[in-house]
Amino acid sequence: MKKYLKYDEWCIIEEGFNPANHQASESIFSIGNGKMGQRANFEEKYSGESLQGSYVAGVYYPDKTRVGWWKNGYPEYFAKVLNSPNWIGINVTIDGFELDLYKCKVDNFTRTLNMKEGFLLREFEATLENDKKISVKAKRFVSMADTENGAIRYSITPINFSGKISFTPYIDGDIENEDSNYDEKFWNILDVQAEDGSAYLESQTKKSDFRCGFAMKYIVKLNEKVVKPNAEVIQLNKWVGNQIEIEVKEGETACIEKFAGVTSSLNYATDALKSQAEELASFACHKGFDKLFEDHKQKWSEKWIHSDIKIKGDIAAQQAIRFNIFHLNQTYTGEDERLNVGPKGFTGEKYGGTTYWDTEAYCIPFFLMTSPSQVTRQLLIYRYKHLPRAIENAEKLGFKNGAALYPMVTANGEECHNEWEITFEEIHRNGAIAFAIHNYIRHTGDKKYLEEYGLEVLVGISRFWSQRVTFSEARKKYVMLGVTGPNEYENNINNNWYTNKMATWCLKYTKESIDYVKAENPERYEELKAIMNFNEEETVRWMDIVDNMHFPYNEELKVFMQQDGFMDKEQMMADDLDPAERPINQHWSWDRILRSNFIKQADTLQGMYVLEEQFTEEEIRRNFDFYEPRTVHESSLSPCVHSVLASKIGKIEKAYEMYLRTSRLDLDDYNAEVHEGLHITSMAGTWMAIVEGFGGKRAYDEKLYLNPVIPEQWEEYAFRIRFKGKDLEVRVNENEIEIISHASLPVELFVYDKPVTVEENKSITISR
Template identity: 70%
Template sequence: MAQTKKLDFRVAFAMNWEINTQNTHITSSHNQTWAGIRIEAQVSENETIQFDKFVGVTSSLNHQPDQLIKKAEEKALMARTAGFEKMLAAHTDRWSNIWLHSDIKIEGDIAAQQAIRFNIFQLNQTYTGDDERLNVGPKGFTGEKYGGTTYWDTEAYCIPFFLATAPPHVTRNLLIYRYKHLEKAIENAQKLGFTKGAALYPMVTINGEECHNEWEITFEEIHRNGAIAFAIFNYIRHTGDEKYLEEYGLEVLIAISRFWAQRATWSTEKQKYVILGVTGPNEYENNINNNWYTNKMAQWCLRYTSESLEKIKTSNPTRFSAILDKTNFDFEAEVAQWQEISAQMHFPFHAELNVFMQQDGFMDKEQKMAADLPAQERPINQNWSWDRILRSCFIKQADTLQGIYVFEEEYDTATIRRNFEFYEPRTVHESSLSPCVHAILAARIGNLNKAYEMYLRTSRLDLDDYNNEVHEGLHITSMAGTWMSIVEGFGGKRVTNGALRINPIIPNQWEAYAFRITFKGSDLEIKVSQKEVQIISHAKKTATLFVYDEKISVEPGAATSVQLKSEYNA
């Protein structure tokens, strides 16, 4: 039995075993950290000994503490009764189905193929989606760093992967996890002085309470609220599950929007609403004003929640009234306030460069390129003081570019290219979450060399131990970004106006690649070669999608092909 000190969470382990010989001597022993059995057997030359070990694991999440050991013993006995071959067959069947829907095949590049399969395996091993009380830890079960806690990584990076490769209930359970923590999120906001049901979801959590102990992250990295709201929108547009908005999502959106409305301040000087004292995704800047990504997320949340309220008001008036009563929501007054804030939100912009500014004072910094940093000073987070880092222009991970990635459909190719070419050279990519966003945007603007470079960097981060930190565990959540780099980057997968779109391109290093995605119940396989794009339908009904802006319908079990457009830009 193991148990935690603070909350008395308990886990019990029991072992059952069998060996195919009677000529054994068995002794058991244990101490404070382990329990074990020693088996000594007399073995003749050419004799084979088979030892099968069956383990049962139970926790106080599912059982009363005084029943844990008994239940663990029962599970171990059940496993032994079933036998190794039967359990192996069940395990194989489960993994076969997982690989069928989530595998990515790459021809002509062994390093790229090995990397993506390693990442897909780790993701599916970490989270099955069967229990809405659980979530994804940045290290999964591979290391104790971060303590198994949940970050905004789940909503921003993992949900796109599970949406496309797993049954809808997997992502739905991830969202319900946050819904069940809504009251705690409201408490977290109350501790900071927010009122009237405003919610600030924690940066780091296990049970809904904030677990992070650095003020510049805990109090200032508030963009995580936006990631949770966007995940609701992302789930609904991929699955068509509008009922989720009525049952759970709208309550979360209202609480998050109340937070944004109170966090924004009217600036008499700018004649705009501003959001002060924040940290964006780039944690190499703290306590700055008007982080472009944060302001963009706040604006979008306020608008999306207003639209969602109108939608439920029309589609289900009874549920709409119940939500208003439960949340004590003043529909006319609060929505009017949200519309005013979103319409007059301040966004830093550099007119001469014609790019969005990461924050109000970004150009006050000495502008240097990451490529000019001496190799012996990289990574800067291990060689520079924090004072020096915070005063530099260097960017830890995609920040403004994170916003452009999320809201890409609002911007033309020229705008995306200008901002990418401004920010990427200043980015040191010292977060595991950075290369994937850059890979996707590089592919979007047709910079295949940069996209391929960033893909290899994100996909082989742990296999090649780029940052000398694999001993702390693998980067599970950034592994989802690896999948995004291929499917959303090279595959050009998007969902706009309720429709699935793909705009595939292919690196010169690859002969072909293939992936499989599910969209609104339609199971589609996409194969891309240096000459054509093939769409194969495994759906039960006619599937419709856009390929290079051309609307295509594919019948169940059928396939269709279009010519590859090697330099496609939407």
């Protein structure tokens, strides 16, 4: 772990500049607004190690897959999240000497991510090679209100001299992706133009032909009064900017405010990119930094009303949950059904693509409870619109008759993951997508979604499961061969319990959904049958699979086995590992990992989390006690599931331990990889650990349940949830639970399994 950040309820604060921490901080202090985002790179030049990252949502590059040999059905490319042209740059020189924090003496350095208001602030003093000392304050944000605008206020005050300060605001299109498979640059530069006070650059992705326009305008101030120094216009092939020089006396403050407008061909015709970007930059400049920021701050205030979780008595836990919620909210807003929750969001390049099964398994519970139902509906429609590609993906692997295999990684619905044991075998992702439909309906009551979109997806997925299983004459059971479960430290195994369980659940739920639509809207049902070329006789096989699936089980231990042969492995505990060899994925060979019994992330326990109502508390406890000690939690998606289940079975201290691990995973860099970007999708698991874990929130049969517990480290915690359009606030302390209604109708729920009614805009208090 790496602990260098100060505890604070609403801010992430780094005091003192250490270049060794810089790339990690670039990830942690990233900002975004759903449409674009920016790593916390310095505006001025920095010659030390840095991962430059500016991102435009939905823009990707199909980088050719790099493999040693080819297999039929193998994806032809890996969709890369693109590092786009850099709009934040402002080079600075002081009497001819360049400001570079890697080369100069830095004092009183503070970097602050203000999560409540959504901005990044940097303050420091620097002594340059000419012994001239300056004080710098730089504030920037990407607007939540005006989502194609970014703004920077960069101020310099000479401390021990009077002299010339030069600002060079620019846009740089000569950028690269760190994870390019063949060291290729992914952008063509189509247009560069610069004038006094403004500049424009237009870029085009190779192959995929996305186009982005970047316009900038700026104003210069001396002691808060606007001045208009002469500008040198600089226009190169891939770089445009202005250079401004201003005379500043000791103690005076020179400031440049830079405004950017960012457009893409996702939202504008290509011939309108320039005019729209320039109009956006002009709009922001005219509106002014302060007004632009006030509108942005108001949007964040509105988001925090519904998504904030308050914890008293534990500042580390409080900071952590807000950090995770902040990044989730700035990664995805639900305003564009073409977008999704990228695994690194706007914080890094790793993993590529824009969509994993993480969205359905982890992020949807968060958005269901904290946002209007339309936000989650957009995520589901995203998958519906990719159904034809999911059918194509299955066809490439030999499946027929409309069977659908959703991709493990995608940008447009087409599979683009480049590891065969995951691409071909980690098929449980289909189950997460089907379950997300059920999860949405049971929380919103929107059953109409089935006839509008959901049934087609469910039938496609069920057709896949029906064809993927094999009937074993030896067992007289259906089996699932050659799969990889959520635990990716086991590849190409047979009868992964979680995969088999989700397959049978999907088949049964699809049959129930067919029966529902047929009964409720026969006319629409007949339309769907024609669209899907569906014959009800298909469901006969589905139900036979449900009734006769093989599930590995150990009678002696009374435990569901993760897969066939799991007990053939040497049974070791994670605590027996040498700490110097952890994480094992950075120290062991893959062969050694695959032969071990160590579990990367919740697998069997993942199934017991998802389908909890099917198991007794004693069954959950036995399986938890067996699998948790064997789990190394080297997936960011693992601790949260363990935390929820630990709360369920009364292991509150273990739940708290796992909560801290998931919530501070990036802040404390548990797996020594935060420099590559944050774990955005697992951040939703942090929310789950509190609301579903400690809060005991469940939705069964479209009814809401709360069974709260509280860690001894906390005095009180509070969260807010939406259920069927009704808004509730829940406060829990050692002695009582208060439930406050913000709804206009009475809310019925169960607390500790007893029915409770909260009248509209009233509250009730229940003793624990």
